[in-house]
Amino acid sequence: MRAMNEILLVEDNPDDVELTRRAFRKSQFENEIVVARDGIEALDYLLGTGEHREREALGLPQLVLLDLKLPRLDGLQVLDRMRGNPKTKLLPVVILTSSTEPRDLVSGYSHGANSYIRKPVDFEEFVEAVRQIGQYWLLLNQPAPSSTGDGS
Amino acid sequence: MIERRRRRRLHIITHVVVALGLLLVAAAGRFAYRSSAAARIPVVIGVLLLATSHILMTRELYRLENMERELHDANRELESFSYSVSHDLRAPLRSIDGFSQALIEDAGLTLVPEARSHLDRIRAATQRMGRLIDDLIGLSRVTRSGMTFERIDVTDLVEQIVAELRRQTPDRVIDVLIRPGMTATGDPHLVRLAFQNLIENAWKFTSRRPHATIDVGESRDKDGVPAFYVGDNGAGFDPEYADKLFGAFQRLHTSAEFPGTGIGLATVQRIVHRHGGHLWAEGETNQGACFYFTLE
Numbered sequence: 524m525r526a527m528n529e530i531l532l533v534e535d536n537p538d539d540v541e542l543t544r545r546a547f548r549k550s551q552f553e554n555e556i557v558v559a560r561d562g563i564e565a566l567d568y569l570l571g572t573g574e575h576r577e578r579e580a581l582g583l584p585q586l587v588l589l590d591l592k593l594p595r596l597d598g599l600q601v602l603d604r605m606r607g608n609p610k611t612k613l614l615p616v617v618i619l620t621s622s623t624e625p626r627d628l629v630s631g632y633s634h635g636a637n638s639y640i641r642k643p644v645d646f647e648e649f650v651e652a653v654r655q656i657g658q659y660w661l662l663l664n665q666p667a668p669s670s671t672g673d674g675s
Numbered sequence: 676m677i678e679r680r681r682r683r684r685l686h687i688i689t690h691v692v693v694a695l696g697l698l699l700v701a702a703a704g705r706f707a708y709r710s711s712a713a714a715r716i717p718v719v720i721g722v723l724l725l726a727t728s729h730i731l732m733t734r735e736l737y738r739l740e741n742m743e744r745e746l747h748d749a750n751r752e753l754e755s756f757s758y759s760v761s762h763d764l765r766a767p768l769r770s771i772d773g774f775s776q777a778l779i780e781d782a783g784l785t786l787v788p789e790a791r792s793h794l795d796r797i798r799a800a801t802q803r804m805g806r807l808i809d810d811l812i813g814l815s816r817v818t819r820s821g822m823t824f825e826r827i828d829v830t831d832l833v834e835q836i837v838a839e840l841r842r843q844t845p846d847r848v849i850d851v852l853i854r855p856g857m858t859a860t861g862d863p864h865l866v867r868l869a870f871q872n873l874i875e876n877a878w879k880f881t882s883r884r885p886h887a888t889i890d891v892g893e894s895r896d897k898d899g900v901p902a903f904y905v906g907d908n909g910a911g912f913d914p915e916y917a918d919k920l921f922g923a924f925q926r927l928h929t930s931a932e933f934p935g936t937g938i939g940l941a942t943v944q945r946i947v948h949r950h951g952g953h954l955w956a957e958g959e960t961n962q963g964a965c966f967y968f969t970l971e
Contacts, residue, residue, distance in 0.1 A: 536766055538766075538769070538770035538773070538774070539766065539769065539770075542769065542770070542773040542774075542777075545773070545777060591762070592762050592763075620762070621761065621762050621763070621765045621766055621769075622758075622761045622762050623761065623812075624757075624758060624761050624762075624812075625816075642765075642769060643769075643805075644765055644768045644769055644772055644801060644802055644804075644805030645772060645798075645802050645805070646769070646772050646773040646775075646776040646777075646798075647776065649769070649773065
């Protein structure tokens with residue numbers, strides 16, 4: 524079992540999904556982007572539960588891009604459950620959100636996010652942000668061995 | 676301010692009434708053995724006065740409790756309002772900007788120049804709204820944030836701000852005069868924000884001067900309270916509209932002349948008021964401007 528070249532985008536706004544896909548395309552990243560539209564779907568995908576039962580034996584995405592405000596289970600709750608599960612405990616999670624409220628930043632990091640990026644309004648800035656996220660988290664960063672699912 | 680004066684007056688009145696009441700009751704007590712009708716009058720008046728003071732105090736207490744509750748509710752509402760603004764209001768802007776840009780990229784060659792220019796305007800307006808929202812959130816944060824009072828090395832703080840601005844705009848020729856040894860007591864984060872806004876303004880409004888000067892120093896207000904000032908030889912302002920300087924979103928120059936959202940001086944005023952100080956400005960059109968503020 525090995526890590527897939529996937530990015531899990533947890534985002535409920537279809538416009539943001541489309542724009543994020545476009546930004547990754549423009550930055551020449553060819554990783555597949557899997558979209559989860561709420562917190563439950565994200566956890567089901569990662570842990571191979573619920574509607575993603577058949578995925579159980581598969582690996583984990585390389586990176587999770589997590590919005591904070593989500594239907595059903597919000598971003599922080601998703602983070603909590605990910606960090607509480609040995610399978611996803613060390614998986615890189617980048618919070619990608621609108622807010623720079625100090626309390627969001629503090630709780631984002633306290634709940635175990637690896638990085639916190641604010642989505643800029645200017646699309647060209649967003650493309651640049653996505654390019655740098657990809658450059659760093661997909662190419663430069665060395666993930667923990669357990670986050671590839673080798674340990675399970 | 677008026678509220679505080681009102682409360683102090685009510686306190687004094689209550690104390691006087693209580694003292695008089697006690698005095699009368701005590702005096703009457705000394706002569707109580709006479710138990711004549713005349714001796715009972717001061718007792719009655721004294722008791723009445725004490726009862727009045729009791730009613731006054733109870734009412735005041737009740738009013739204060741009500742006010743406190745209302746303030747608490749208003750703060751909570753403001754908090755959740757700002758929170759939702761910072762999460763939800765920018766999302767539609769991202770869509771407008773992003774898809775306008777997508778349209779420019781995908782259909783750019785087939786667009787007539789006018790259509791292309793309309794799309795550019797949509798994007799510029801969207802980004803401007805994004806900045807307005809950010810500034811508004813910043814302004815409300817200035818009101819909401821907790822305060823810690825510390826001794827601040829103002830000269831050092833101003834030097835840091837100026838160094839950062841010089842780094843950002845290496846082409847500008849600006850003489851900055853900073854008075855050495857300035858200190859203040861206040862919230863370090865908020866005081867920095869106040870100086871930053873004033874100095875950035877001076878930086879901006881001197882941008883058309885081939886030789887700009889900015890002066891940061893100490894002065895006093897008309898009551899002799901120590902004040903800081905930030906002066907410049909820039910575009911200045913028409914003193915007739917000086918009362919509009921500190922309102923949120925009020926601008927005395929067009930965005931084409933000098934860019935900005937009109938939130939900077941409103942932020943400074945809020946910071947100064949939270950420190951119990953006051954802020955005022957002197958200036959003339961094209962003769963520069965000087966902003967003064969006290970912190971106590």
